[in-house]
Amino acid sequence: MGPPSASVQREANMKVVTREQSDPRPEHARHVCNVCGEPSEMTICDECSERLRVEALGRKKHEEQGDAWSHWE
Numbered sequence: 001m002g003p004p005s006a007s008v009q010r011e012a013n014m015k016v017v018t019r020e021q022s023d024p025r026p027e028h029a030r031h032v033c034n035v036c037g038e039p040s041e042m043t044i045c046d047e048c049s050e051r052l053r054v055e056a057l058g059r060k061k062h063e064e065q066g067d068a069w070s071h072w073e
Contacts, residue, residue, distance in 0.1 A: 033040040035048035
């Protein structure tokens, strides 16, 4: 085997440099609602939170009236 080529020697002399990766999204866009996936500062956005409360209240009313399984029909 002969001497290494110039490109092989240049590659051997190169250093590996880690690059910091910046996130191009603004800070507020990094957080999303766990329900709808829209950008939100909270785990569940206000709109989804309200919808979930209304649904839970509806189920509770059905349970109190004795027809708890009626929403499945």
